[in-house]
Amino acid sequence: GQNIDQPTEMTATEGAIVQINCTYQTSGFNGLFWYQQHAGEAPTFLSYNVLDGLEEKGRFSSFLSRSKGYSYLLLKELQMKDSASYLCAVKRQTGANNLFFGTGTRLTVIP
Amino acid sequence: DVKVTQSSRYLVKRTGEKVFLECVQDMDHENMFWYRQDPGLGLRLIYFSYDVKMKEKGDIPEGYSVSREKKERFSLILESASTNQTSMYLCASQIGTHSGNTIYFGEGSWLTVV
Numbered sequence: 001g002q003n004i005d006q007p008t009e010m011t012a013t014e015g016a017i018v019q020i021n022c023t024y025q026t027s028g029f030n031g032l033f034w035y036q037q038h039a040g041e042a043p044t045f046l047s048y049n050v051l052d053g054l055e056e057k058g059r060f061s062s063f064l065s066r067s068k069g070y071s072y073l074l075l076k077e078l079q080m081k082d083s084a085s086y087l088c089a090v091k092r093q094t095g096a097n098n099l100f101f102g103t104g105t106r107l108t109v110i111p
Numbered sequence: 112d113v114k115v116t117q118s119s120r121y122l123v124k125r126t127g128e129k130v131f132l133e134c135v136q137d138m139d140h141e142n143m144f145w146y147r148q149d150p151g152l153g154l155r156l157i158y159f160s161y162d163v164k165m166k167e168k169g170d171i172p173e174g175y176s177v178s179r180e181k182k183e184r185f186s187l188i189l190e191s192a193s194t195n196q197t198s199m200y201l202c203a204s205q206i207g208t209h210s211g212n213t214i215y216f217g218e219g220s221w222l223t224v225v
Contacts, residue, residue: 004153033213042115042201042216043154087154099214100170101146103153 002026004102006088011108016078020105022071022088033099034062034073035087043087046073075107083109114138115217117202123223130189132220134202142205143185144169144214145177147198154201160185192224 004024012018024032031050035043049055049064049071061074073086085104092098118133136143144159146169156169158177166177174196178186185204189196202217 040219042218044216045213048213089154098156098159098169099154100156101154103151 002100004088006102006105009106012078014078014080014109014111017076020073020086022102024069024090026090026092026100028092030091032064032071033089037085037087078109080109083107115202115204115215117217117220119220121221124192126193126224128192130192132187132200134185134217135183136204140204140206144203145187146201148201149198194224197224
C-alpha cells in the first residue's frame with residue numbers, strides 16, 4: 001500500500017520560519033517532490049530530493065530521510081505570498097514520473 | 112517557459128453526457144498525465160502516457176479513458192459523466208524519464224456534473 005501524511009493546516013507569522021513535515025509509505029521510491037499551489041491555480045514545482053540530506057534553494061529548503069520515510073519543507077523569512085497549499089509527492093517507479101501525492105498542507109501567513 | 116494549456120477552465124455537464132477535456136503542451140514532452148483534485152483527497156492520478164498512442168492506468172482510471180494521437184495533445188474522456196466526477200482536473204507534462212525532471216501542470220479544468 002501507499003500513504004502520505006501531512007498536516008492539514010498550519011499558521012505562521014510573516015518573517016518567521018515554518019517547517020512542513022511529510023511522512024510516506026510507498027511501494028517503490030524514486031524521489032520526493034514538493035509543490036506549491038495557490039488557491040485556484042496549478043501546482044508549481046518547488047524542490048526534488050532523491051538522496052538523504054538537505055537541499056537549499058533560496059528561502060526554501062527540503063530535507064529527506066529515506067530510512068525514516070520522512071521529509072520536510074522549510075520556509076524562511078515568510079512572506080504573505082507564501083500563503084498556499086504545499087503538496088508532498090513521491091515518485092513511485094522509474095520511467096515516467098508516476099507521482100503519488102499527499103493531500104497537502106494549507107499554510108496561512110499572518111501579519 | 113513551458114506551457115500546458117487546458118482547453119476549458121469551467122464546464123457544466125449533465126449526467127450521462129460524454130465529456131472531453133483537452134490538454135496541449137508546447138515543449139515536446141514525452142510524458143503527459145491527468146490528475147483530479149478533490150478536497151481532503153489531494154491529487155489522484157487517473158491516466159498517464161509516455162508516448163504517442165501509449166497509455167497507462169493510474170490509481171483511479173474507472174469511468175475515464177484517454178487518447179494520445181499526437182505528442183503534444185492528451186485528452187481525457189468521460190464516456191458517461193456522473194455526479195461523482197465533479198472535480199478539478201489537472202493535466203501535466205514532463206520531459207523524458209529522468210527521475211528529477213519536474214512535472215508541469217496546466218491551470219486546471221473545473222467540471223461540474225449535474
